[in-house]
Amino acid sequence: CQAGWVGAACDMECPTSQGRICNGVTFCSPVDGTCDCRQAFRGNWVGQACELCVEGWARPFCDVPCPKSGFATDVCTGRGFCMDTRTLDGERASLCDCVPGYIGDACEMECPGGATFPCTGHGSCSSSAKGCECTASNETGHWASEACNKCAVGWSGYQCDLECPLSPDGSVCNGFPCFEGQCFCRSPFCGVSCEVEGKVPCLNLECPVGYVGEDCRTPCPLTPGGGVCDGHGVCQHVKYYLRGVCFCDYGYVGPACDVWCKTNGTCSGRGRCDVVTGDCVCHKGFASEDCSVPCLIHGGQVCAGHGSCRDGADGDGACECLAGYAGLA
Numbered sequence: 001c002q003a004g005w006v007g008a009a010c011d012m013e014c015p016t017s018q019g020r021i022c023n024g025v026t027f028c029s030p031v032d033g034t035c036d037c038r039q040a041f042r043g044n045w046v047g048q049a050c051e052l053c054v055e056g057w058a059r060p061f062c063d064v065p066c067p068k069s070g071f072a073t074d075v076c077t078g079r080g081f082c083m084d085t086r087t088l089d090g091e092r093a094s095l096c097d098c099v100p101g102y103i104g105d106a107c108e109m110e111c112p113g114g115a116t117f118p119c120t121g122h123g124s125c126s127s128s129a130k131g132c133e134c135t136a137s138n139e140t141g142h143w144a145s146e147a148c149n150k151c152a153v154g155w156s157g158y159q160c161d162l163e164c165p166l167s168p169d170g171s172v173c174n175g176f177p178c179f180e181g182q183c184f185c186r187s188p189f190c191g192v193s194c195e196v197e198g199k200v201p202c203l204n205l206e207c208p209v210g211y212v213g214e215d216c217r218t219p220c221p222l223t224p225g226g227g228v229c230d231g232h233g234v235c236q237h238v239k240y241y242l243r244g245v246c247f248c249d250y251g252y253v254g255p256a257c258d259v260w261c262k263t264n265g266t267c268s269g270r271g272r273c274d275v276v277t278g279d280c281v282c283h284k285g286f287a288s289e290d291c292s293v294p295c296l297i298h299g300g301q302v303c304a305g306h307g308s309c310r311d312g313a314d315g316d317g318a319c320e321c322l323a324g325y326a327g328l329a
Contacts, residue, residue, distance in 0.1 A: 003021070004016065004021050004028075006028055006030045006031075006033050007030070007033060012033030014028035014035070015028075015033075015034070015035050016049055017047075017049040017050070018051075021049075022037075022049055022050050023045065023047075023049050023050045023051045025037075025040040025041055025042060025043060025045055025050050026039050026040045026041065026045070026050055027039065034048075035048065035049055035050045037050040042061060043057065043062035043063040044057045044062045044063065045062055053082075055075060056068075056075050056082075057082075058082045058083055058084040058094035059082070059083055059084050060084055061084065064084050064094045065094060066082035066094050066096070067082070067094060067096055067105045067106040068106055075096075076096035076098065076106055076107045077096075077102075077104075077106050077107045077108045078107075078298065079096075079098055079099050079102040079107035079108075080096040080098035080099055080102065080106075080107040081096065081097045082094055082096055082097075083095055083097055098127065099301075100115075100125075101114070101116065101118050101125070101297070102115060103125055103126060103127040103130070103131070104127055105127070110294075111125035111131070111132065112125070112131055112132050112147035113125075113132070113147035113148065114270065114285060114286065114294060115294075115297050116284060116285030116294075116295070116297070116302060117283060117284070117285060118132070119132035119134065119147060119148040120143075120147050120148050120149040121148075122134055122140070122141060122143040122148035122149070122160075123135050131146060132147060132148050134148035134152070135148070136152065138161055139161075140159075141155070141157075141159040141160035141161045142154075142155040142160050143160050147269070149269070153172060154172050156178045156180055156181055156182075157180055157181060162180055162181035163181060164178035164181060164182075164183065165181075165183050165192050165193035166193055167193040167194065167195045168195055173185070173193055174189060174193055175194075176189065176194045177247070179236070179238065179247070180238060182238060184234075184247070209227075209228060210222060210227075210228055210235075212236060212237040213244075214237075218237050218242070218243065218244050219244060220235035220244035220246070221235070221243060221244065221246050221255050221257075222256065223256050223258045229246035229247075229248065229256055229257040230256050230258040231257075232248055232249045232257040232258070233246040233247050233248040233249055233252060234247050235247075253273045253274075253275045253278065254275045254276070255275070259273075259274075259275055259277075259278045260278055261273035261278050261280075262278050262279060262280070262289070263280055263291075266290075267282065267291045268286075268290050268291045270282060270283050270286040270294075271286060271291035271313070279313055280313045282312050282315075284311060285302060285309065286311055286317070287309070287310060287311045287312060287315035287316055287317035288313070288315070288316065288317065291313065293315075293316065294317060295309035295311055295317050295319070296309070296317065296318070296319055296328060302319075303319035303321065304325075304327075306321060306322050306325040307319045307320050307321040307325060308320050
């Protein structure tokens with residue numbers, strides 16, 4: 001028989017993969033024209049032409065076991081694809097190509113910021129970096145922290161793209177807070193970068209209670225019973241603002257710091273506190289009153305892509321499956 005054909009009458013064609021008979025890893029049976037993958041010369045193969053790795057073995061030769069995590073039975077914890085590679089020493093090994101939102105040798109770790117919103121959208125998450133690499137440019141902002149949800153030192157603003165003034169000693173605002181690219185000094189310091197010290201040099205910045213600004217004409221937010229910033233914050237003048245801005249004490253929100261955030265203002269780092277009600281408004285993919293419960297993820301997708309999550313402050317993070325699907329995730 002010609003190559004690729006077997007049988008008494010050479011009428012049975014052998015299965016091929018990428019132009020190779022039985023993928024080139026085993027023989028084609030002369031009896032029935034099938035590939036016996038169990039007798040492969042090398043590796044652990046399945047498929048009509050032995051073109052697929054047995055689950056748990058890595059490409060391209062299916063002879064290197066795939067990573068698993070702890071007691072997990074799924075390859076790459078069900079959150080990635082297994083590949084064959086080489087170590088720095090030239091030894092062959094396997095690694096997991098994780099789906100977005102997960103890292104680790106076996107994709108066992110969720111990216112900082114959560115799998116549904118890794119690095120808070122301000123960086124890239126990778127196993128090689130063992131976490132987030134935050135962006136640092138004037139276009140995307142200068143971000144920092146484990147989940148890239150805070151401005152890098154020396155930067156401020158909603159997008160962390162406003163540079164803060166430096167004092168002569170190189171410190172940011174001489175150690176005082178920076179907001180929207182402006183330093184907020186406390187007595188007896190003043191100046192663009194809080195570099196001036198002394199009551200006399202800074203006398204022009206001392207204003208009557210309830211007013212701020214160089215001319216002391218900018219009014220501060222007041223509450224009927226609590227006074228300036230309701231007694232739970234500090235009023236500061238911000239360039240271009242018509243009113244003073246309250247910088248609230250921890251746990252308080254609102255323009256006048258008169259709303260107590262029911263979860264101490266943190267919302268577990270996965271939401272924000274509503275300035276009117278004090279309730280948490282959770283990021284998408286998180287639930288419960290304090291946004292501490294993540295939605296269930298399987299295969300790198302919320303509810304395995306076959307349902308919707310009951311997220312939000314009034315949700316419980318459980319999945320509501322589409323018709324024909326069941327299970328926790």
